[in-house]
Amino acid sequence: MLKDKIAIITGASRGIGRATALAFARADAKVVLASRTEQDLETAANLIRTDGGEALVLPTDVTRAKAVETLVNRTLEAYGQIDILVNNAGTGSFEMVADSDPEVWTQVVASNLKSTYLCSRYVLPPMLARQSGQIINVLSIAAKVAFKASSAYCAAKAGALAFTKVLAEEVRGENIRVTAVSPGSVDTPFWAEMEGHPDLTLMLKPEHVAETILFVATQPAGMVTDEIVVTPPLGIL
Ligand SMILES: NC(=O)c1ccc[n+]([C@@H]2O[C@H](COP(=O)([O-])OP(=O)(O)OC[C@H]3O[C@@H](n4cnc5c(N)ncnc54)[C@H](OP(=O)(O)O)[C@@H]3O)[C@@H](O)[C@H]2O)c1
Numbered sequence: 699m700l701k702d703k704i705a706i707i708t709g710a711s712r713g714i715g716r717a718t719a720l721a722f723a724r725a726d727a728k729v730v731l732a733s734r735t736e737q738d739l740e741t742a743a744n745l746i747r748t749d750g751g752e753a754l755v756l757p758t759d760v761t762r763a764k765a766v767e768t769l770v771n772r773t774l775e776a777y778g779q780i781d782i783l784v785n786n787a788g789t790g791s792f793e794m795v796a797d798s799d800p801e802v803w804t805q806v807v808a809s810n811l812k813s814t815y816l817c818s819r820y821v822l823p824p825m826l827a828r829q830s831g832q833i834i835n836v837l838s839i840a841a842k843v844a845f846k847a848s849s850a851y852c853a854a855k856a857g858a859l860a861f862t863k864v865l866a867e868e869v870r871g872e873n874i875r876v877t878a879v880s881p882g883s884v885d886t887p888f889w890a891e892m893e894g895h896p897d898l899t900l901m902l903k904p905e906h907v908a909e910t911i912l913f914v915a916t917q918p919a920g921m922v923t924d925e926i927v928v929t930p931p932l933g934i935l
Pocket of ligand 1: 708709710711713714732733734735738759760761786787789810836838839880881882885886888889
């Protein structure tokens with residue numbers, strides 16, 4: 699389904715990003731795996747290779763402009779083009795505003811929002827030059843719903859939703875499709891730092907979100923999916 703497509707997936711070392719990389723590789727895409735921890739990326743790449751897929755590991759902190767520029771340049775050196783960018787990297791923090799650490803707050807906004815801007819910023823010139831491309835932003839139900847002790851995360855995801863809409867308008871006439879995928883709770887290491895988190899067994903599995911992202915990536919030409927919201931069967935947990 700994605701034969702000869704080159705896809706950069708951020709936050710590909712675990713959780714939703716890794717499941718998406720596996721799903722894309724099974725659909726014959728060549729996947730570029732980007733997150734900060736090289737060893738975890740190598741583990742994910744080996745899973746993909748064992749499965750018969752092709753993966754390139756490029757450790758990247760997607761909150762840093764120079765690092766993102768290098769990610770894009772090295773992908774172009776390796777494959778000559780970028781067809782799909784999945785902006786999936788992101789972290790959460792679980793602090794009430796009054797008790798929050800400004801550095802943690804800022805980092806959560808950077809990992810979810812600034813990263814989405816930076817990766818889009820640097821993949822766009824080659825996509826515009828080819829008049830072809832797709833950018834899929836993994837947001838969250840938190841872009842629309844207020845959760846206590848999640849101000850940085852909700853603000854970042856709401857900001858990323860606004861950014862996604864603006865970007866979609868900017869490139870609508872350029873054959874570049876932009877989509878927001880907004881999941882409810884997903885059973886991933888994301889929840890490890892939250893005390894008293896919702897029941898992981900009731901959450902979506904990373905593979906559910908990966909299938910949704912693959913669905914978006916394989917839509918026929920002539921249509922754009924602006925946004926998809928997916929939730930666990932019981933809704934918001
Ligand atoms: N789990 C949920 O319930 C849920 C629900 C809705 C939306 N989401 C969203 O889905 C996305 C993936 O989350 P997940 O649940 O799969 O979380 P996860 O298992 O914690 O994975 C997060 C990924 O992002 C990477 N990452 C974090 N900061 C980064 C940075 N500065 N630069 C590069 N990579 C970075 C991590 O790798 P390194 O730490 O090695 O860099 C890891 O690969 C996030 O955007 C999250 O907000 C999650």
